[in-house]
Amino acid sequence: MSTAHVLLGLLAAGPRHGYDLKRAHDDRFPQAKPLAYGQVYATLGRLERDGLVVRSGQDQESGPERTSYELTDLGRERLDTWLTEVEPPAPYVSGTLFNKVVVALLASGIDQATGYLTAQRAAHVTRMRELTAIKTRPGANVGDVVAADYAIGHLDADLRWLRTTLARVAELQKEVTA
Amino acid sequence: MSEALLTATGVTKSYGATPALRGVDVTVAAGEIVAITGPSGCGKSTLLHCLAGILRADQGSIVYRDQDINLWSEASRSRLRRTEFGVLFQFGQLVPELTAVENVALPLLLAGSGRREAGEAALGWLDRFGVADLAEQRPGAMSGGQQQRCAAARALVTEPRVIFADEPTGALDQLNGEQMMTAMVRAVREQDSSLVLVTHEASIAAYADREIVLRDGAADPSGIGIPG
Numbered sequence: 001m002s003t004a005h006v007l008l009g010l011l012a013a014g015p016r017h018g019y020d021l022k023r024a025h026d027d028r029f030p031q032a033k034p035l036a037y038g039q040v041y042a043t044l045g046r047l048e049r050d051g052l053v054v055r056s057g058q059d060q061e062s063g064p065e066r067t068s069y070e071l072t073d074l075g076r077e078r079l080d081t082w083l084t085e086v087e088p089p090a091p092y093v094s095g096t097l098f099n100k101v102v103v104a105l106l107a108s109g110i111d112q113a114t115g116y117l118t119a120q121r122a123a124h125v126t127r128m129r130e131l132t133a134i135k136t137r138p139g140a141n142v143g144d145v146v147a148a149d150y151a152i153g154h155l156d157a158d159l160r161w162l163r164t165t166l167a168r169v170a171e172l173q174k175e176v177t178a
Numbered sequence: 179m180s181e182a183l184l185t186a187t188g189v190t191k192s193y194g195a196t197p198a199l200r201g202v203d204v205t206v207a208a209g210e211i212v213a214i215t216g217p218s219g220c221g222k223s224t225l226l227h228c229l230a231g232i233l234r235a236d237q238g239s240i241v242y243r244d245q246d247i248n249l250w251s252e253a254s255r256s257r258l259r260r261t262e263f264g265v266l267f268q269f270g271q272l273v274p275e276l277t278a279v280e281n282v283a284l285p286l287l288l289a290g291s292g293r294r295e296a297g298e299a300a301l302g303w304l305d306r307f308g309v310a311d312l313a314e315q316r317p318g319a320m321s322g323g324q325q326q327r328c329a330a331a332r333a334l335v336t337e338p339r340v341i342f343a344d345e346p347t348g349a350l351d352q353l354n355g356e357q358m359m360t361a362m363v364r365a366v367r368e369q370d371s372s373l374v375l376v377t378h379e380a381s382i383a384a385y386a387d388r389e390i391v392l393r394d395g396a397a398d399p400s401g402i403g404i405p406g
Contacts (some may be wrong), residue, residue, distance in 0.1 A: 034219055091317070092188040118400055125380065125383075125384070125389065128380065128381065129386070129387075130385045131384070132381075132384040132385050135356075135360065136359075136360045136363045136364060136385065138364060149356075150227075152381055153381075155382045159380045160380075
């Protein structure tokens with residue numbers, strides 16, 4: 001996910017300062033890693049340099065002085081372009097998970113690979129259960145539900161792959177021991 | 179989680195010479211949601227039917243509130259399913275001649291409730307499953323998803339202690355399936371009922387507190403459930 005584009009999107013509703021953007025981001029993407037302040041200001045700096053946002057005012061009602069930023073026409077155009085671009089359908093299989101399974105199969109015995117796959121499956125199932133509980137909680141808002149759906153969909157795909165891999169490893173084991 | 183409400187021990191069941199269950203143990207606590215999963219043909223539906231008293235196990239016991247219901251007569255088990263158990267199948271199996279509200283009210287009428295009271299309760303349950311506007315429709319005029327929501331309302335209308343659901347979302351698309359599961363889980367939690375759910379989908383099993391994986395008619399402690 002591109003932080004710059006997400007910030008442009010959050011500014012589409014009107015001017016906001018950095019602290020406000022960070023909070024809005026963390027609220028809208030509860031399953032994502034919270035944005036660091038440093039990242040927000042660094043990104044705003046780049047967006048300003050490229051003419052996609054401009055400083056729109058100072059706000060010093062309470063606490064420290066804050067600079068608000070607003071979207072420029074060019075920024076709006078860039079956001080619209082991003083929203084119409086189809087993302088390359090890259091495989092989700094996170095590097096670590098996929099690499100570990102392949103390495104486990106190559107470098108260690110079938111038993112160890114099976115042990116790892118089984119433990120990984122259990123961890124995936126547990127996480128899926130937690131995310132499902134977030135969705136079914138009375139009063140869950142659409143943001144929570146949509147974010148949980150996204151994570152569950154990907155975990156589900158991982159699980160199918162883990163299950164298929166386990167079945168393949170089991171077949172392999174039969175051949176080896178036959 | 180409180181004490182065991184339903185305890186099955188050493189359950190076996192064969193169809194002719196073909197064994198479907200080879201000695202399965204299951205415990206369901208009050209208020210617990212348990213998913214039974216596993217590959218096709220692993221015996222998960224057979225186990226659910228035995229637990230619900232629809233099928234009689236060949237061997238083993240199925241103890242519900244201190245009584246082995248596997249020893250009960252067909253009539254007693256049928257009464258139990260009308261009063262303390264609720265059952266939901268993959269294809270709702272509504273009565274085609276009755277409207278949605280009549281279908282949902284039926285278990286209450288059979289249990290001796292008044293017509294007006296049963297109708298009001300049925301309407302309330304249709305509303306919880308988002309199909310109150312179809313109350314006067316017959317199943318033939320509804321989509322599969324709408325029929326299944328009515329069937330779920332019918333399974334819950336008596337506020338049963340245990341609900342048994344066999345692939346309840348199997349005939350539904352993703353969103354319909356999830357909305358129905360959410361409504362069902364919320365109702366089960368509110369009533370502190372237990373739910374035993376058969377599914378082959380991991381995303382549906384994730385609604386449960388716990389998962390029992392079957393493989394070739396027996397529990398697979400590794401939880402993998404791949405065909406052997």
